Amino acid sequence: MTPRLYLFDIDCTLLWTGGAGREAMRHAMLEVFGTNDGIDDHPFGGKTDWLSLNELLTPRGFSRDEIARSIPAYDRAMGVHLERVIGAFDVTPCPGALDLIHHLHVHEHAELALVTGNCRSSSPVKLRAAGFDPSLFPVGAYGSEAIDRDALPPMALARAVEYYGHAFRAHEVVVIGDTPADVQCGRALGAITVGVHTGFCKPGELASSNPDYLLDDLTQFSMITL
Numbered sequence: 001m002t003p004r005l006y007l008f009d010i011d012c013t014l015l016w017t018g019g020a021g022r023e024a025m026r027h028a029m030l031e032v033f034g035t036n037d038g039i040d041d042h043p044f045g046g047k048t049d050w051l052s053l054n055e056l057l058t059p060r061g062f063s064r065d066e067i068a069r070s071i072p073a074y075d076r077a078m079g080v081h082l083e084r085v086i087g088a089f090d091v092t093p094c095p096g097a098l099d100l101i102h103h104l105h106v107h108e109h110a111e112l113a114l115v116t117g118n119c120r121s122s123s124p125v126k127l128r129a130a131g132f133d134p135s136l137f138p139v140g141a142y143g144s145e146a147i148d149r150d151a152l153p154p155m156a157l158a159r160a161v162e163y164y165g166h167a168f169r170a171h172e173v174v175v176i177g178d179t180p181a182d183v184q185c186g187r188a189l190g191a192i193t194v195g196v197h198t199g200f201c202k203p204g205e206l207a208s209s210n211p212d213y214l215l216d217d218l219t220q221f222s223m224i225t226l
């Protein structure tokens with residue numbers, strides 16, 4: 001059987017945070033940049049946190065270089081603030097997500113990793129709050145490491161090859177996410193792409209990105225023959 005590497009998005013793919021991420025970002029931005037203007041109606045779907053910071057801060061006079069230099073401090077701040085606020089939010093796993101991750105974890109020919117727009121620090125906080133064991137995702141690529149989401153799957157793949165000791169080829173990789181940006185970054189790698197309708201895409205938006213598989217939610221994942 002062909003070994004597979006499964007690269008999962010977090011928000012609206014594995015779990016919903018009920019607004020905890022936005023609230024943590026509100027505090028982290030204020031701490032690191034002194035402003036969080038525009039955050040209330042900022043669309044985060046499919047974006048890396050770094051891209052969101054560029055979109056929010058460059059119109060307010062920050063240079064891209066300034067933002068880049070502050071990313072390590074911002075990553076630290078996000079972890080601290082998310083940990084502090086997340087208990088006040090209703091964080092829930094998406095339908096089928098906990099069972100699927102358990103199934104893939106125990107599957108002999110499946111390995112798990114993350115490709116997420118979240119910071120490295122905030123990813124395990126969200127996973128834990130929704131009932132996932134973050135250690136089941138021992139490697140990943142994060143939104144604090146690149147502006148462009150397309151840069152993340154190659155990083156995650158290289159780390160997974162090293163960690164799992166298997167030279168996964170691109171067509172043995174499966175990228176799962178809820179937005180056209182998830183599908184696009186998987187396609188850029190040459191991976192199999194799976195779109196799930198558990199996010200906030202407009203009707204037809206995810207389908208028009210042409211994922212290899214399109215699911216209502218992860219309860220349908222077992223119907224896919226990969």
Ligand SMILES: [Mg+2]
Pocket residue numbers: 009010011012013045046177178179199
């Ligand atoms: Mg998402």
